[in-house]
Amino acid sequence: MPGFAYRSLQELAADQYGYFTTAQAREWGVTTMSLVMMARRNAAERVSHGVYRLVGHPVSPLASYIEATLWPCGTQGVLSHESVLALYEVSDVSPAAVHITVPRTFRTHRAVPRRIVLHRAELKSADLDVFEGIPVTTIERAIHDCAATNLGPELVRQAIHEARGKGLLTKAATERLLATLLSE
Numbered sequence: 001m002p003g004f005a006y007r008s009l010q011e012l013a014a015d016q017y018g019y020f021t022t023a024q025a026r027e028w029g030v031t032t033m034s035l036v037m038m039a040r041r042n043a044a045e046r047v048s049h050g051v052y053r054l055v056g057h058p059v060s061p062l063a064s065y066i067e068a069t070l071w072p073c074g075t076q077g078v079l080s081h082e083s084v085l086a087l088y089e090v091s092d093v094s095p096a097a098v099h100i101t102v103p104r105t106f107r108t109h110r111a112v113p114r115r116i117v118l119h120r121a122e123l124k125s126a127d128l129d130v131f132e133g134i135p136v137t138t139i140e141r142a143i144h145d146c147a148a149t150n151l152g153p154e155l156v157r158q159a160i161h162e163a164r165g166k167g168l169l170t171k172a173a174t175e176r177l178l179a180t181l182l183s184e
Helices: 004-016 022-027 032-040 063-070 081-088 139-148 153-165 171-181
Strands: 019-021 044-048 051-054 098-102 116-120 128-131 134-137
Touching: 004 019, 004 022, 004 032, 004 051, 019 022, 019 063, 022 032, 022 051, 032 044, 032 051, 051 063, 063 081, 063 098, 063 134, 081 098, 081 134, 081 139, 081 153, 134 139, 139 153, 139 171, 153 171
Parallel strands: 098 116
Antiparallel strands: 019 051, 044 051, 128 134
């Protein structure tokens, strides 16, 4: 019979594809020692510093995205750039790593995992969205960010047109993006 810690973490991790941080676990009343014991019993696995996954939770194709957004520990990472384009399937981009944006003030002494590309920016609430429980930048912001980081103009154009075709961009936003980013 699972104990309090496991039941609490099941509830917490249910909306995060089985993932949670040590800080979140503490907020739910689970001690660090309980996490250590759960890891020893193979009920939870440590996937990176401060991030765990419940072993019995079904693996989702979106798991790497939520894991990356939880990695900053203490601040919320937001899925961004090419990762948002790939998530919404509006471009032929295939990023080798997950792109997240954190506040410019975010500092860490930990090495950024190779599977994460870290961007720093101050995001406004108008730049934020949620995709199946994952914090993401809006598609318009992601396209702007990709153009600013030198994603090829054909991929940017494709993202704009496909996002418009899927109803993810308004006509005005589409025209704004085309005029601003591809006016050369």
